[in-house]
Structures are given as C-alpha cells and as structure tokens.
Amino acid sequence: MNRDWIATARTLSEALPYLQRYSGAVVVVKFGGNAMGDDDAMAEFARDIVLMRQVGMNPVVVHGGGPMINEMLGKLGIESQFVRGKRVTDKATVEVVEMILSGLVNKRIVQAINDQGGRAVGISGKDDDLMVCEADDPELGFVGRPVEMNVQVIRDLYSAGIIPVIAPVATGMADNETFNVNGDTAAGAIAGALQADRLLLLTDVAGVKNAEGDVITQLTPEDVEALIADGTIAGGMIPKTETALKALRDGVRAVVIVDGRVQNACLLELFTEHGAGSLIRSTAPRVPPQAR
Numbered sequence: 001m002n003r004d005w006i007a008t009a010r011t012l013s014e015a016l017p018y019l020q021r022y023s024g025a026v027v028v029v030k031f032g033g034n035a036m037g038d039d040d041a042m043a044e045f046a047r048d049i050v051l052m053r054q055v056g057m058n059p060v061v062v063h064g065g066g067p068m069i070n071e072m073l074g075k076l077g078i079e080s081q082f083v084r085g086k087r088v089t090d091k092a093t094v095e096v097v098e099m100i101l102s103g104l105v106n107k108r109i110v111q112a113i114n115d116q117g118g119r120a121v122g123i124s125g126k127d128d129d130l131m132v133c134e135a136d137d138p139e140l141g142f143v144g145r146p147v148e149m150n151v152q153v154i155r156d157l158y159s160a161g162i163i164p165v166i167a168p169v170a171t172g173m174a175d176n177e178t179f180n181v182n183g184d185t186a187a188g189a190i191a192g193a194l195q196a197d198r199l200l201l202l203t204d205v206a207g208v209k210n211a212e213g214d215v216i217t218q219l220t221p222e223d224v225e226a227l228i229a230d231g232t233i234a235g236g237m238i239p240k241t242e243t244a245l246k247a248l249r250d251g252v253r254a255v256v257i258v259d260g261r262v263q264n265a266c267l268l269e270l271f272t273e274h275g276a277g278s279l280i281r282s283t284a285p286r287v288p289p290q291a292r
C-alpha cells in the first residue's frame with residue numbers, strides 16, 4: 001500500500017473531532033494584502049475556504065489590500081503615509097482605496113473562490129449599511145472606526161450557502177461619506193458583531209514575535225498589552241493585535257494571527273493540533289478538542 005495514501009487517510013481520520021467541533025461555526029478570516037501572493041497562493045487560500053464551507057463551517061472573508069493601494073497611489077503620484085499602522089487618508093486617497101479594495105482586490109478573491117467551486121459574493125462595508133463609521137482620529141483623515149454594525153446581511157449570505165467576501169470600506173453617519181477602514185479593524189468588528197467562534201488574521205509573518213524575534217505561539221491579552229507598551233509590537237502588528245483584544249472583549253472565542261505563507265494555513269490551524277501562528281485568548285492552552 002502506498003505510504004502517502006495511508007498518511008492521507010490518517011490525516012482525514014485525525015481531523016474528525018475538529019470537523020465535529022467546527023460544524024456550523026462562524027469563522028472570520030482576514031486575508032491581508034501581504035498574504036495574498038501570486039495566483040497559485042490565491043487559489044490555495046480559496047480552496048481552503050471552499051473546503052471549510054464544504055465541511056459545514058460558515059467562513060466569512062474580510063480582506064485587506066494595502067500593497068495594491070500603494071501601487072495605484074504610486075502610479076497616480078499620490079503620496080501616502082502611515083501612523084500607528086493606519087494610512088493617513090485624504091479625499092483623493094479614499095477614492096483610490098475604494099476603487100482598489102471594492103473593485104480589483106474584492107473581485108479577485110471572489111473569482112478565486114468561485115473557481116474552486118464555492119459560491120462567493122463580494123460586498124463592502126457599505127452594502128446594507130454593514131459597517132457604519134466615525135472618523136477614527138482627525139490626524140488620519142477619512143479613516144473609519146466602526147460604530148454601528150448591521151451583520152444580518154452576512155448571516156443571510158452564509159445561511160444561503162454563500163461565502164461573503166468583504167472589502168473594508170465603510171459608510172459614515174453623514175450623507176455621502178466614505179471611510180477607509182484598516183482590514184484588521186474591519187475583520188475584528190465583523191467577528192465581534194457575529195460573535196464568531198474564531199477570527200483568523202492571515203499575514204506574512206510567522207506570528208507575533210518577542211524582542212528576540214522568536215514567535216510566541218500563545219498569548220493572553222495582558223501579554224499583548226505589555227508587548228505594545230514596550231514597543232516590541234510595532235507597525236502593522238499594532239492594529240492587528242489591538243483588533244484581537246477588542247474582538248475577544250466583544251465575545252469572539254479566540255483570535256489567531258496566522259502565517260498566510262504556510263501552505264494550507266487555515267486548515268492547519270483549524271483541523272490539526274498544530275497551529276500556524278500566535279493564538280490569543282484569555283486563558284486555556286491549545287489542546288485537542290476532545291480534551292476541552
């Protein structure tokens with residue numbers, strides 16, 4: 001008997017408790033622009049999402065697209081700068097952000113999922129007033145902080161067997177306002193409002209690193225706060241970890257910062273006892289489901 005087949009059958013068998021545990025679970029997956037990679041990496045991500053749906057989970061994809069926005073801003077000669085991991089966004093910038101995120105990036109992911117046999121529908125935070133924002137900080141311009149979430153549209157989509165793919169662009173309280181929302185912030189707000197079982201934040205690093213550069217596989221909210229305070233967590237990792245803390249406070253059971261460059265990162269995280277990044281939750285170590 002071919003050893004590879006035996007190993008495959010064993011892997012499937014070992015996944016059973018995880019499949020049972022996550023049946024019906026709502027899992028919000030934030031797919032960062034840096035994690036997107038080439039068409040093959042995109043197809044592999046899409047395949048994982050379709051598999052999650054196929055085994056009875058309710059995956060909800062929230063995406064970023066920072067590098068793609070940078071590229072277009074560069075072509076247009078618009079300068080852009082970041083403060084604490086968020087893009088300072090003026091009127092011209094927010095138009096480019098909406099065009100790239102709701103258009104190019106959103107539809108690329110939708111197409112990739114549909115190509116794998118899933119049924120993806122792309123929306124932004126504007127659709128059905130999913131995410132209503134206020135200005136986060138006057139210094140940042142049109143950067144939004146979600147203040148009202150209307151997630152029924154997401155429930156309607158996944159209840160109909162559809163995989164929602166959401167661009168982090170939002171409407172404001174006043175007419176005709178558009179806000180640029182950090183992708184991690186949007187994913188956290190959506191996961192919180194859905195009371196999701198898991199929030200996976202896919203990125204291009206192995207996880208949250210300590211001052212020596214080693215990945216920390218499990219952290220409590222207190223650990224995260226200390227690492228932000230002493231500057232070990234910096235740049236784009238700040239909104240990511242702050243999102244994790246807020247999502248936990250809002251009732252999400254656990255948040256994982258996942259290395260999206262690892263093959264089948266989502267499956268590895270959900271269906272095996274080996275994680276692929278840093279797990280953040282209040283207590284309890286990473287243990288197989290039958291022991292929980």
Ligand SMILES: Nc1ncnc2c1ncn2[C@@H]1O[C@H](COP(=O)(O)OP(=O)(O)O)[C@@H](O)[C@H]1O
Binds near residue numbers: 035237240
């Ligand atoms: N302590 C840390 N551990 C890991 N990454 C960190 C840390 N502090 C800062 N970073 C930076 O945060 C980046 C991830 O954030 P970001 O680039 O916004 O990701 P994404 O585009 O996937 O959302 C990493 O590439 C890394 O440069």
Ligand SMILES: CC(=O)N[C@@H](CCC(=O)OP(=O)(O)O)C(=O)O
Binds near residue numbers: 033168183
């Ligand atoms: C306010 C803010 O910073 N918005 C982000 C939105 C995209 C994003 O978050 O993309 P990644 O996940 O790929 O970094 C931006 O303009 O880049």
